Amino acid sequence: MILFRLKMPEKEKNDREVQIRLKTELKVFGVEDSPFSVPYTIDPAGLNSLVKGLLTNFDYVPEFDWICFNDIVRGKLSEHLSDRDDISTESIIVLEYVEKCEAPKPENAANHDDWVSACRIEGDLVLTGCYDNTVNIWSISGEKKLVIPGHTGPVKAVDWIERTETGGTFVSASHDQKLNIYTWNSETNSIENLNTCRGHERSVECVAVSPNKKVFVSGSFDNTLKVWGAVPAVEDDREGSTEAKKSRGSAGRAVTRTPLKTFGGHKEAVGGVAWMGNGEIVSVSWDHTIKIWELELGGLKTELVANKALFSVSVGGERNELLLVGGAERSVRLYDPRAGNDVKAAYTAHTGWITSVNWSPTSPIHFASSSHDSTLRVWDTRSCRTPLYDLQGHTDKILASHWRPGHIVSGGADNQLKFYKMAADLK
Numbered sequence: 001m002i003l004f005r006l007k008m009p010e011k012e013k014n015d016r017e018v019q020i021r022l023k024t025e026l027k028v029f030g031v032e033d034s035p036f037s038v039p040y041t042i043d044p045a046g047l048n049s050l051v052k053g054l055l056t057n058f059d060y061v062p063e064f065d066w067i068c069f070n071d072i073v074r075g076k077l078s079e080h081l082s083d084r085d086d087i088s089t090e091s092i093i094v095l096e097y098v099e100k101c102e103a104p105k106p107e108n109a110a111n112h113d114d115w116v117s118a119c120r121i122e123g124d125l126v127l128t129g130c131y132d133n134t135v136n137i138w139s140i141s142g143e144k145k146l147v148i149p150g151h152t153g154p155v156k157a158v159d160w161i162e163r164t165e166t167g168g169t170f171v172s173a174s175h176d177q178k179l180n181i182y183t184w185n186s187e188t189n190s191i192e193n194l195n196t197c198r199g200h201e202r203s204v205e206c207v208a209v210s211p212n213k214k215v216f217v218s219g220s221f222d223n224t225l226k227v228w229g230a231v232p233a234v235e236d237d238r239e240g241s242t243e244a245k246k247s248r249g250s251a252g253r254a255v256t257r258t259p260l261k262t263f264g265g266h267k268e269a270v271g272g273v274a275w276m277g278n279g280e281i282v283s284v285s286w287d288h289t290i291k292i293w294e295l296e297l298g299g300l301k302t303e304l305v306a307n308k309a310l311f312s313v314s315v316g317g318e319r320n321e322l323l324l325v326g327g328a329e330r331s332v333r334l335y336d337p338r339a340g341n342d343v344k345a346a347y348t349a350h351t352g353w354i355t356s357v358n359w360s361p362t363s364p365i366h367f368a369s370s371s372h373d374s375t376l377r378v379w380d381t382r383s384c385r386t387p388l389y390d391l392q393g394h395t396d397k398i399l400a401s402h403w404r405p406g407h408i409v410s411g412g413a414d415n416q417l418k419f420y421k422m423a424a425d426l427k
Helices: 044-054 243-251
Strands: 017-023 036-039 064-067 092-099 105-111 116-122 125-130 135-139 144-148 155-164 167-174 178-185 190-198 204-209 215-220 224-229 255-257 261-264 270-275 281-285 289-294 299-305 310-316 322-327 331-335 343-348 354-359 366-371 376-380 389-391 398-404 407-412 416-421
Touching: 036 044, 044 064, 044 092, 116 167, 116 407, 116 416, 125 155, 125 167, 125 416, 135 178, 155 215, 167 204, 178 204, 204 270, 215 270, 215 281, 224 270, 224 281, 281 310, 281 322, 289 310, 322 354, 322 366, 331 354, 366 398, 376 407
Parallel strands: 017 092, 116 155, 116 398, 155 204, 190 255, 270 310, 310 354, 354 398
Antiparallel strands: 017 036, 064 092, 105 416, 116 125, 125 135, 135 144, 155 167, 167 178, 178 190, 204 215, 215 224, 224 261, 270 281, 281 289, 289 299, 310 322, 322 331, 331 343, 354 366, 366 376, 376 389, 398 407, 407 416
């Protein structure tokens, strides 16, 4: 084995040295897979200097973040390893380096009249749901487009069905036990409530439109999930019913829709729903369970048991097979349903309950989380205790967040919708 010994400018007098091995998935910036002897007090700046000194054939070498024992190194390596008793002079410490990206930049804030409980980005528009019973449309630059007072209770969830050059179609869910399907005309800045979906017996907490835009699923405090047609109906879904169709023609009222399917199995409120890559549905509940449902067969496929009430779920990973969940604890937990109840990783930095989790739209190893602690954090899945970025700005608990290419938005109990621009999408 060849041992390289480099003279580092930050080495202190009489400072002991440790052996490290450098690792990266950035093949273009890979270095020799041999141990290096470096000062125990080396910091990320020194590690970056070390790699740049080895990559002399490159005109440009980016800055890197450093991961050691599943956590990002922020200060001196000695401080990072201070609580470990398994490091000796014979140990070889593996340091993985990943390209450092600039932090998301706060851009704008949009004020609401009450708590912002839901938000969804699509292209250059943002939908929000508010506790003042309204749905709101904003531009990504923070300009208010329209306020829609269509519900009689707080709006808890929204999602886009279709976005077109002339407007878009979307769904909203509310405490009033209903979901409304709206179409918005951008040229006239006008809205039409096409359908009202009835069937839940308590507050509707979450909604998710399928990737093919043909159906959407909702979860409720009545412990059920319901699947609905996403293509707007022009007449009543109910067999033999013509009342809604007639009233629509005479008074312009929305056509009533009933669910295509109902999934019962949770024992408490359904807090979050999402679509798996294979068309299956995943739901999380206050009953501490994660359930995966087969849409075509209409039954339960898999159940995982967590240890706390769950409020949010996001599907991601290399093959859309991994689940991030957040709930009534300070940790975001990562599950692989194929591995059963075993937690693949737990990401702990928040000091309050987790209200939403979102995989990056461009990276299988990055995600964002929001919390009652008023912070929005961006993570690398390889670092369990230290997030990449801690985004401050809200003055009260964050209730919702969403991440789409180029932007992250978050809404909270301070009545604010915050806009963050990604300097570059993580990969």
